[in-house]
Each structure stands twice: as structure tokens, then as C-alpha cells.
Amino acid sequence: MTASAALLLAGLLAACPAPGALPSAPAEDLGFDASKLAEVTEAVSSAVAEGQVPGAVVVVGRRGRIALAEAIGLRAVEPEAEPMTRDSVFDMASLTKPVATATSVMILWERGLIDLDEPITTYLPEFASNGKEAITVEMLLRHRAGLIPDNPIGDYEHGVEEAWRRLADIDLVGPPGDRFRYSDVGFLILGRLVERVSGQPLDEFAREHVFTPLGMADTTFLPLDRGIDPSRIAPTERDGDSFFRGVVHDPRSRALGGVAGHAGLFATADDLAIYAQTLLDGGVGSNGTRILAPPTVRAMIDPDDTPEGERRGLGWDLATGYSAPRGDRFGPRSFGHTGFTGTSIWIDPDTETFVILLTSRLHPGGDKPSPTALRRRVASLVASAIVDTPLPAPEPAAPADVLCGIDVLEAEGFAPLQGKRVGLVTNHTGKTRDGRATIDVLFEAPGVELAALFSPEHGIRGLLDVSTIGDSRDEKTGLPIYSLYGERRKPSPEQLEGLDALVFDIADIGARFYTYISTMGLVLEAAAEEGLPVLVLDRPNPIGGVAVSGPVRDEDAQSFIAFHRLPVRHGMTIGELAGMFNAERGIDADLTVVPCRGWRRSMTFDQTGLLWTNPSPNMRSLTEAMLYPGVGLLEATNLATGRGTDTPFERVGAPWIDPRRWASELNAEGLGGVRFVPIRFSPTERQYEGEECGGVFIIITDWDEFDPIELGITLAVTLRRLYPDDWKPEALNRLMANRAAFEAIVSGADARAVRRTWARELREFLDVRAKYLIYED
Structure with a gap:
């Protein structure tokens, strides 16, 4: 077959996705102008026809589906012409760095086996020679280690062990941390780090x-x-009389056996699409x-304080001289990478879009320049084809959609x-959708005898903000009210005597230290002990x-404000938490959860159509509930957090703070x-x-972007930075309940370093949490 005939066949060949690939959808369904997106195919076809590259595979995805996938040229x-196919496997070259090496490093970091701030030594x-003791793992990931781009190929001529000895003796070309210098040597060292810490070769x-x-079935080192x-x-x-095919092109990786932290990975465009969507x-x-x-x-794609023109994440490029695949229109939060063999990937979280361009530009003679202009052109065309950005806000649930458990039970x-x-x-938050108290509904329910009431912190009416609440009697029903926030926190056997079942109906706020969930856990324990x-x-x-x-929460930090090993913001309903507590703590109560109807995980309270009831005296709005997991973290320290004002948790301060x-x-x-x-404000x-306090009023400007935990940590680290003698953080861990995070703040770490302290445990929690989720998004 002649080259021209093969090219024509390639243009007509149906590009079939591999099994397990992301599903495809019409471009219009994914928010693209289909005619504009088609210009991507035209641009790549023109580049092939002009001889810029022999062939290419281009894949564009958005919101979990593929809008365009073309194999061209x-x-x-x-020695013979072969048409490009969608399932072609390419030498990734430097895409190895983020996809294989950086991802592996971050997995080990999550597991607590690597500290990014630790010296590589x-x-x-x-x-540990020639000043390399000052290089940290993070510097290597950001290409800021002061290392040479590549060491001489002659260093690899005497075997693998001698190559590593010479790498260990290499000199610096600049002070570690001072500026961006793209370095294959740095990622060679990171690949070695993965091997040493995990006990497995990088490829394994x-x-x-x-x-x-x-499910990236075609992604591997050593594909043959x-x-x-x-x-x-x-x-x-x-390569002599043949070509490198399935053997890594990079000579240093090849000398090390084909597995190295900077190069050696092979993959298809569809596999890279799976990876890109995973990050999104x-x-x-x-x-x-x-x-x-x-x-x-988020840490991987955060440029931190890297200067303009040197914006790098942990393995990813954001804005440097290597950022051609971003094009002219993707935003500053977008990120990606290129590979010497003609590969590139770019991912934009703001539009939920990714662009993958894999070319065979080194074949056959290795004399074609990098497809920089084509990468830029393709990305710009994709971004300009997006017609529905900014993304539409999710539609709120209709008021009639959401029913609480009591409504379903009735x-x-x-x-x-x-x-x-x-x-x-229960307490005052136990209400039906139309506002009737759960107490009254069950008291009047046919076939049900309501015999006793139990109240949590703040009492049955939610009005008390005191340390101890005694037993009482409900005026309307005449039923006894046993306080679970007084002499006891758990129902006694005497109080449960004669009952056939317990019902729990209290609204939570979504924060670990809100005590209603602790009361629920103790109720489960009491019920299990009495067989109810x-x-x-x-x-x-x-x-x-x-x-x-x-x-x-640390394993040994259980208390009434930290009942279970939860993160501060757990993202679960009280029914889901009940299932988790019952199973994970081995309570083994006879538990039934009556789910809500019409609620989705993405909904906040304003989208439910339900009537807001202040769940506690100082929780007076949804805004305050959203702020509470962050601001509440600091309540045990010497700060005023808005209690005694008309906007609790929306203002924070102290007499010694300069508000400006x-x-x-x-x-x-x-x-x-x-x-x-x-x-300035004066709490009552x-x-x-x-006293008059200087401080700040906190305004949420974007509910989708706002993270209350990031707020709380940032409040803490800035106080530690500005007022090391005035702010007293000693009691901070009472609510944080995580010694590593607490010590990081006290030591003066920045917010990013503090967040790192819990990443591994948070991932472990997410895996456990998934077993108990009731609702879909």
C-alpha cells in the first residue's frame, strides 16, 4: 500500500474506542459548538498533510464523556505505511513524570510514607553531597531543586548501578528552591524515591x-x-536497521532498563482520557x-507561591514556557504536560474539559520539530468551541421534592x-415538612404509644446554652423528658425500661463537633445494650x-465533641452516620434508617424547600452553618467567634487584633x-x-468555591504568623482532635502544609464512608 493510499484509508477508518474507555456523547450535549469543535480535526489533518507530523490521535472530553476522538494520518x-488508529500506543516521554511518577509519589504521601517538605536525603x-541535602521532595516535583536538566549520557555507559552512583554525586547548578529549572534528573530521583519507599519498582x-x-489497560512501562x-x-x-517500537525513545531511561521516573511510560489516548477525568x-x-x-x-495542581512564568504544581505545568498545550483561552487553573515524542495533555477544571494530542512526530527520522504550534492551536479551538461556560448552576429541588424521615414514616x-x-x-428541629413537631405527630399517631422523651444539648426546645440540663416534663403531652446533657449523656436502663423501640429525630449541622451526632451514637449503644x-x-x-x-479525629481523641473518627466536615446525613457508627464501632444495634425522599447529595438546605429552624441558639442561618466547621475549630482558643452578636460565626476577633x-x-x-x-465589635x-474587638467579617462570595475548613486553617495560620504572642492556640486541639495538624499550626506551617497532615487519613475515611452512603448526587 502506498503512503497516500494508507493516509486516505486512515481518514476513512472508524475510530473505535477500547473497552473501558469513557463513553462518547454528541458535542452539543457536552456544551460544545459542534461546527467549531470540528475545526480541531481540520487543524490536525492540515498539520499531517503539511508534513508537520505523520499522524496523530486527538481526544477531547468534557464532563466525563468524549466529544471528539479522531485518528488522523x-x-x-x-518500512511500510500504517494508518493511525485510535487504539495506537504511544511513547509518552515526559508525560511519565506527572501520570506515573508524581501520582505515585502523592499516593505514598497520602499514606504518610513521604513528607513533601523533607529533604530527599x-x-x-x-x-547527601554537593549541597543536595537542601533539596526537598516538593522542590523535585516543582522542578525547583537546582539540578541540571540532563546529566551526560556517558554516565550511563557502565551499567545501572554506576549510573545511579554518578547521579548521586551530581553537582547543583543553582541553589535549591531559587527558581524553575526543568529537570529530567529530578524526576529520575523521584522514581528512585518511589522504589525505595514502596519497596517496588516504579512500573509495578x-x-x-x-x-x-x-482500568487503564494499555498503559504500562515495557509494553513488549x-x-x-x-x-x-x-x-x-x-534504531539501526529498524525503529524503536515498544522500546523507550529516551536514551537514559533505556539505559536504566526502560523504567525511569522521567520517561518510559506508554499509553493510548483513551487511557489518558480516563486519567484526566479521574483528576477532574x-x-x-x-x-x-x-x-x-x-x-x-488539589495539591498536585496548586502552584503555591511559584512566581509568574514559573507556575508549576506537584508534577504538573500551569504557566511556564512549556505551556503551549493550554492555548490562548483556557484559564489560569488549567494544567497539563508535554512529552518529547510529540505527546501532550491539558486539563481545565473550570470548564471540566481535557484535550489530549498524541503525535508520531519523531518517526521516521526524528527531524521534525516539536508540534508546539499545533498543541496551542488545538487547545485554543477546543476552548473557543465551549458555548455554555460559565457552567450552569444546578437546578434546586422543587419545594415539594424533599421529605424528611418523619414525613416518610407518617x-x-x-x-x-x-x-x-x-x-x-428529639428537640425543636424534629418537625414535619409542614412544621408539626415530631413529638406531637408520634403522640397522636394511631397504633403508637409515645411514652418518653429524651433531649440533647440545648434542651427539648433548643433554647438553652448551658453546661448542664436537668430532666423535666413536656407541658403539652405530660411526658417525662430525660436530659442527655446533664448527669448522664446516655439513656439509662431504668429510663428505657418498658419501651419497645427508640426513635431519633434531630437535625445535624454537618460538623464533627456538633454534639447531636454524639448523642445519637450513645443512644445506639444504650439501645443495643437493652435489646431495643x-x-x-x-x-x-x-x-x-x-x-x-x-x-x-485521632484514634485516642474520643470525646463528646469527637465521638467517632470523622473529619471535621463529614458530608453525611445523620442516618448515614448512624449506619457507620453502628457497624464501624461494633455497636450492632437493631437499626433502621428511614431515608429522606427527594434529597440529593449536592443539595444545601436552601435547595430543599424545608423551613429553617435554628438547630442551636447561635446557629441562626445557613451561612453560619456553612462557616461553622471552620470558625468553630478556633472556638476553644482566645478568640471571640461572634457569639453574643447578631451574626455568630460570621465575625471573628479579639481586642489585640488590628482588623485592617x-x-x-x-x-x-x-x-x-x-x-x-x-x-470592630463588642460581644455581649x-x-x-x-470589650471592643478588632477582627474580620467573613463574606461567602461563591458557595461552590468556598471551603470552610480551608477558612478555619487559614484563620489559624495567619493568627500564628501575625500574633504569635497574643493568640493562644493551646486549646485548639480540643476541637481539631488531630495532633499532627495542631502541631503543624503551632510550628508556624502554612495552610498547605497543615492540610497535608491529614490527607492520608481523609482518603481512608472516604473509602469507609462510601459503604454507608444512602443518597446519590
Whole structure:
């Protein structure tokens, strides 16, 4: 077949996705102008026709589906022409760095086996020479280690061990941390780090923990040893009488056996699409398997304080001289990477879009320049074809959609309680959709005998803000009210005597240290001990059921404000928490959860159509509930957090704070979705009662971007920075309940370093949490 005939065949060949690839959808359904997106195919076809590259595969995806996938031109020109196909396997070259090496490093970081701030010599002591003791793991990931781009190829001529000895003796070309210098040597060292810490070669670790879990079946080092059909692999340059095909092009990786941290990976465009979507989905693959926690993904693409023109994440490029694949229109939060063989990937979280361009530009003679202009052109065309950005806000649920557990129980005729004598654990938040108290509904329910009431912190009416509450009697029903926030926190056997079942109906706020969930856990324990069934009437999490963040409670830190090993923001409903407590703590109560109807995880309380009831005296709005997981973290320290004002948790301060200075410092941190206004205020109760405090008023500007935990940590680290003698953080860990995070703050770490302390535990929690989720998004 002639080259021209093969090219024509390639243009007509149907590009079939591999099994397990992301599904395809019409471009219009994914928010593209189809005619404009088609210009991507024209641009790549023109580049092939002009001889810029022999062939290419281009894949464009958005929101979990493929909008465009084209195989254009030739995979091989010599010795015979071969048409490009969508399932062609390419030498990734430097895409190895983020996809295999950086991802592996971050997995080990999540597991607590690597500290990004530690010198690399902590793990690889043989590199302790010529000033390399000052290089940290993070510097290597950001190409800021002061290392040469590539060491001489002659260093590899005497075997693998001698090559590593010479790498260990290499000199610096600049002070570690001073500026961006792209370095293959740095990622060679990171590959070695993965091997040393994990006890597995880089290729095995990445295959076991990244590629196989995500279903990236054609992604591997050493593809000829892994069963990849050689005819599918795009060849690169000539190797004697043949071509490198399935053998890594990079000579240093090749000298090290084909597995190295900077190069050696092979993959298809469809596999890279799976990986790209995994990052866009916060570390969860399209098959539902999680490889990274959301904070880890955010850390990987965070440029931190790298200067303009040198913006690099942990393995990823954001804005440097290598950023051509971003094009002219993708935003500053977008990220990606290129490979010497003609590969590139670019991912934009703001538009939920990725662009993958794999070319065979080194074949056959290795004399074609990098396809920089084509990468830029393709990305610009894709971005300009997006017609529905900014993304539309999710439609709120219609008011009639959301029913709480009590509404569902009533609609079903109280079937689980028929003929039973019932005790009810509740307060003023226990209400039907139309505002009737759960106490009254069950008291009047046919076939049900409501015999006793149990109240949590703040009492049955939610009005008390005191340390101890005594027993009482309900005026309307005459029933006894047993306080679970007084002499006892758990129902006694005497109080449960004669009951056939317990019902729990209290609204939570979505924060670990809100004590209603602790009361529920203790009620489950008491019921299990007495052999009583428990019915939990579920309610929406008012701050949503998607976001999960913050330090996970230490194993030995259990208390009434930290009942279970949860992160501060757990993203679960009270019914889901009941299932988790019952199983994970081995309580083994006879538990039934009556779910809500019409609630989705993405909903916050304002989208439910339900009537807001202040769940506690100082929780007076949804805004305050959203702020509480962050501001509440600091309540045990010497700060006024708005109690005793008309806006609790929306203002924070102390007499020794300069409000303008603190507001300026906080705004300079650039937190998403929140701004700070300098104010003065005088609380009428608690800390600094009657004293004028300087501080900030906190304004949520974007609910989707705002992270209350990031707020709380940033408040803490800026206070530690500005007022090391005035702010007293000693009691901070009472609510944080995480020694590593607490010590990081006290030591003066920045917010990013503090967040790292809990990443591994948060990922472990997410895996456990997934077993108990009731609702879909």
C-alpha cells in the first residue's frame, strides 16, 4: 500500500474506542459548538498533510464523556505505511513524570510514607553531597531543586548501578528552591524515591496503584513485556536497521532498563482520557475506584507561591514556557504536560474539559520539530468551541421534592412502630415538612404509644446554652423528658425500661463537633445494650453531602465533641452516620434508617424547600452553618467567634487584633469563594464580653468555591504568623482532635502544609464512608 493510499484509508477508518474507555456523547450535549469543535480535526489533518507530523490521535472530553476522538494520518511511515488508529500506543516521554511518577509519589504521601517538605536525603541518603541535602521532595516535583536538566549520557555507559552512583554525586547548578529549572534528573530521583519507599519498582507500583485500578489497560512501562501488540505501538526514530517500537525513545531511561521516573511510560489516548477525568473528579476513576483523595488532587495542581512564568504544581505545568498545550483561552487553573515524542495533555477544571494530542512526530527520522504550534492551536479551538461556560448552576429541588424521615414514616402509616411503646430522642428541629413537631405527630399517631422523651444539648426546645440540663416534663403531652446533657449523656436502663423501640429525630449541622451526632451514637449503644430497636428518621445535611474535608479525629481523641473518627466536615446525613457508627464501632444495634425522599447529595438546605429552624441558639442561618466547621475549630482558643452578636460565626476577633492588618493578610491568601472585611465589635457574652474587638467579617462570595475548613486553617495560620504572642492556640486541639495538624499550626506551617497532615487519613475515611452512603448526587 502506498503512503497516500494508507493516509486516505486512515481518514476513512472508524475510530473505535477500547473497552473501558469513557463513553462518547454528541458535542452539543457536552456544551460544545459542534461546527467549531470540528475545526480541531481540520487543524490536525492540515498539520499531517503539511508534513508537520505523520499522524496523530486527538481526544477531547468534557464532563466525563468524549466529544471528539479522531485518528488522523499514519502511525508508521516506514518500512511500510500504517494508518493511525485510535487504539495506537504511544511513547509518552515526559508525560511519565506527572501520570506515573508524581501520582505515585502523592499516593505514598497520602499514606504518610513521604513528607513533601523533607529533604530527599531522608529517603535517599546516598544523595547527601554537593549541597543536595537542601533539596526537598516538593522542590523535585516543582522542578525547583537546582539540578541540571540532563546529566551526560556517558554516565550511563557502565551499567545501572554506576549510573545511579554518578547521579548521586551530581553537582547543583543553582541553589535549591531559587527558581524553575526543568529537570529530567529530578524526576529520575523521584522514581528512585518511589522504589525505595514502596519497596517496588516504579512500573509495578504505578501499575498496581494507578493504572490497573482505573482500568487503564494499555498503559504500562515495557509494553513488549506486558503483552501489548507491537503493531499497535507508534514507532519513533530509527534504531539501526529498524525503529524503536515498544522500546523507550529516551536514551537514559533505556539505559536504566526502560523504567525511569522521567520517561518510559506508554499509553493510548483513551487511557489518558480516563486519567484526566479521574483528576477532574477529585481522584475517583470512571469505574468508581478512588486512587487519590480530593485534597491530594488539589495539591498536585496548586502552584503555591511559584512566581509568574514559573507556575508549576506537584508534577504538573500551569504557566511556564512549556505551556503551549493550554492555548490562548483556557484559564489560569488549567494544567497539563508535554512529552518529547510529540505527546501532550491539558486539563481545565473550570470548564471540566481535557484535550489530549498524541503525535508520531519523531518517526521516521526524528527531524521534525516539536508540534508546539499545533498543541496551542488545538487547545485554543477546543476552548473557543465551549458555548455554555460559565457552567450552569444546578437546578434546586422543587419545594415539594424533599421529605424528611418523619414525613416518610407518617406517609407509610408508622408501620415500623405499630403496637409499640416508644421513646423519642428529639428537640425543636424534629418537625414535619409542614412544621408539626415530631413529638406531637408520634403522640397522636394511631397504633403508637409515645411514652418518653429524651433531649440533647440545648434542651427539648433548643433554647438553652448551658453546661448542664436537668430532666423535666413536656407541658403539652405530660411526658417525662430525660436530659442527655446533664448527669448522664446516655439513656439509662431504668429510663428505657418498658419501651419497645427508640426513635431519633434531630437535625445535624454537618460538623464533627456538633454534639447531636454524639448523642445519637450513645443512644445506639444504650439501645443495643437493652435489646431495643432504633429508628433514625433521616434529615438532609444542611451544608451538603458532597464535600468532605478537614482533619480526621485521632484514634485516642474520643470525646463528646469527637465521638467517632470523622473529619471535621463529614458530608453525611445523620442516618448515614448512624449506619457507620453502628457497624464501624461494633455497636450492632437493631437499626433502621428511614431515608429522606427527594434529597440529593449536592443539595444545601436552601435547595430543599424545608423551613429553617435554628438547630442551636447561635446557629441562626445557613451561612453560619456553612462557616461553622471552620470558625468553630478556633472556638476553644482566645478568640471571640461572634457569639453574643447578631451574626455568630460570621465575625471573628479579639481586642489585640488590628482588623485592617488581619483582613489584608487573609484576603492576600486568595481563598476561593470568601472575602474578609475589617470590623470592630463588642460581644455581649462569653469571651471578651463587653470589650471592643478588632477582627474580620467573613463574606461567602461563591458557595461552590468556598471551603470552610480551608477558612478555619487559614484563620489559624495567619493568627500564628501575625500574633504569635497574643493568640493562644493551646486549646485548639480540643476541637481539631488531630495532633499532627495542631502541631503543624503551632510550628508556624502554612495552610498547605497543615492540610497535608491529614490527607492520608481523609482518603481512608472516604473509602469507609462510601459503604454507608444512602443518597446519590
